[in-house]
Amino acid sequence: MDVRQLEYFLAVVDHGGVNRAAGALYLAQPSLSQAIRALERDLGQELFHRVGRRLVLTDAGHALVEPAREVLRGLQVARASVESVGALTAGRVEIASMPSQSVEPLSELIKAFTVAYPGLQVTIRAAFTAPEVIEMVRTGVTELGLLGSAEPPTAVEVEVRMLARQRFVVVAPPDAPFSGKITRDDLAGHRMIVGQRGTGMRRLADELDVFDVVESEHREAILPLVLGGVGLAVLTESWAALAKKAGATVLDLEPAAYLHVALVNRQARLSPAATAFLETAYRLSL
Template sequence: MDFKQLRAFLTVCDTGNVTRAAELLNLVQPAVSRQLRLLEEDVGTELFERERHGMVLTEAGKALVGYARRAMLELDRARAEISGSSTGISGLVTLGLLPSTCDLLSSPLLKTVAEAHPGIRIRIVTGYAGTLAQWLESGEVDVALLYGAERSSSIQVTPLIEEALWVLGPTSAKLRKNQPVTLASLAGKPMILPSTSHGIRTLVDHACAVSRVELTIAAETNAMSVQRSLAIGGHGLTILPAISVAEDMARKTGSAAPLSDPRITRTIVLALPANRVVGQHVRRVADLLVGCVQEATRRGEWFEGRWLGA
C-alpha cells in the first residue's frame, strides 16, 4: 500500500468514476485502475462494486475511507511544515467551524494568519458540533469551535461566547426583536427543528421537558440553510442562535424574536485535542481565532453574542 494507491482510491471514491478520477489526477484511466487493483490485492478484498452507473464502495471500502483520508492529511501536514517558511512558524492547520460562524470568521482569520504567519496554511471544514468533535478526536481536525455541551476527556475547551436562541419565521409572523416569544406560546404551532442528535435540539427538548411544553414538529433537518428557508417560506417556525437569524432580520426576508421563559442559551467554545500533542502552529492559529471571535463581538458583528473570554 502506498500514497499513490490511496490517492487514487479517494479520488474514485469522491467522483464515483474512474475516468473522472483519472482526469483529476492527470493520469490515464488504466493507471488509475491498476492502482485500485494493487490496493485491493494488498488489503485482500474488493473495495468497490463496479456498477453500471459508477463505482460504489463495498463495506471494506467504507471502512478504509476514514483511515485513507487521515493518512493523506498527515502527509499534507508534513509537506506544509517542511516546505514552509524557514524563518517562521509553518504547517497545515485544519480548522473546524460551525455553519453559523463560518461566514463571519473565515475571511478575517485567513487575513490575520497570512499577516502574522505566512508559512501557515489553513484548511477550513464545516460541520455540526457532534461531527466536528469526532473529527477533532480522530485527528482530522486540529482546532474547532464547538458548543459547550460537546465535551469529552479527549477534548480541552475554553468558553468564548454565550448566545441566546431566537425564534425565526416568515415576515407574516410579525416577530419583533423587542417582543420575546415564550416557549409555551409555541405549543401547537408547526415547528422546523434539527434532528434529535443536534445540539440545539437537545437544548430545546430539555427546556420543553422542564417547562412541560410539547411542540408540534412539522419537519426535521440537519441543514441550517434548509431550516431557515422552510421557516421563512411559511412552513413553520424554527429556533436558531441569534447569529443565524441576523441576516434575515437585516434583509427583512424573515422576522425573529428572542426566545424567553425559559431563555435558552448555548456556549461557543474553542476546542483543542487533549489526546495528542498540539503543535505550535496550531496553537498560534487557535489564538488568532480567539482574537477574531473577540473582535467580532466587540464590533457587534456577532449578533447578541456575549464575550466570555478573559
C-alpha cells in the same frame, strides 16, 4: 505500499468512486484503478467490493481508512513545519464546522486569522452535528473542528476547548404577533422549521409543544421559509444580524437557552497553520 497509493485510496473513498476520484486527482481512470489494484496486491486484501460500477469498502478497506489519513496528515504537518521555518508565510488549515458556527464565530475567526497570516489558506468542511465534527477531527479528515452543543461537549482522542455560549433566539416573519421577548409557552401550537436530529436547535424545538412542518439540513433555506410565512425557527443569535437585515423579526427566547461553542483539535502534532489558528481563536475569546 507508498504514500501516493494511500492518497489515491482515500480519494476513491471520499469521492465515492473511481470516476470522481480520478477527476479530482486529474488522473486517468485506468491509472487510478491500476494503483488501487497494486495497493490491494501489496496488502494481500481486497479493499473494495466491486458492485456493478460501484465500489464498496470491505472490512479491510474500512480498517485502512483511519491509518491512511494519519499517514497523509503526518506528512502534511511535516512538510508545513519545514516550509514555515523562519516565518509562517505558507500553509493551510482545514476546519470542520457546523452551519450556525460557520456564520459566527468562524467568520470573525477567519477574518482575524487571515489579517494576521495573509499567506495562509483556510478550508471549511461541512459537518451537521457535534459528533460528526468530532469524528472528522479524530480520524484526521481535518485538524480542527468548530461545533455547538446543548451541553458542554466531551470527547475522547481529541482536545475540546470552550470558546463561547450562543443564546437561542426565535426568528419570525415581519408580521408575526410578537415583539421583544417570547416564552416557550407562546410557541405552543405554532409551526416550526427545524434542523435535523442531533443539532442543538432541533433538541430545543423537540422540547417545545410545536408542530414541525419542515426539517432542513440546509440552514440557508430557513430564513426564506420564515419570511415566506411557513413557520417560526429557533436559531442561535449568530443568525440575528442576517435575519434582521433580511426583514425577519428576532425575539429573545425566555427562559434563556444556550448553545456551547467549542473548538476541537487532534491530539497529534498540529501543523503550524492549525496552531496559529488556535492561538488566534483563543486571543479573540479571552
